[in-house]
Amino acid sequence: MTGTATTSLVERIARVLCAAEISANAEGGESSAGAHVDEHWRTHRNQALAVLHAIREPDAAAASAGDGAQWQRMIEASIAAAE
Numbered sequence: 146m147t148g149t150a151t152t153s154l155v156e157r158i159a160r161v162l163c164a165a166e167i168s169a170n171a172e173g174g175e176s177s178a179g180a181h182v183d184e185h186w187r188t189h190r191n192q193a194l195a196v197l198h199a200i201r202e203p204d205a206a207a208a209s210a211g212d213g214a215q216w217q218r219m220i221e222a223s224i225a226a227a228e
Contacts, residue, residue: 155194155223159186163181163185167181194224
């Protein structure tokens with residue numbers, strides 16, 4: 146079994162979305178996005194929640210790999226914790 150992350154799923158997704166805007170590894174041109182992400186990730190919180198709402202039902206690949214009902218409960222728990 147894997148460990149449990151110390152940051153919420155919403156925060157981790159928001160940080161990725163925030164970094165994608167400015168990081169040279171994605172859409173931006175900055176070689177280091179860490180400080181910007183630390184300061185601005187919260188502005189992407191609603192987008193992160195939207196992502197979680199979109200993935201709360203597993204697709205065929207995810208459902209075939211495990212328990213789809215468990216997946217849905219896990220995602221819904223993350224949404225509830227953030228709202």
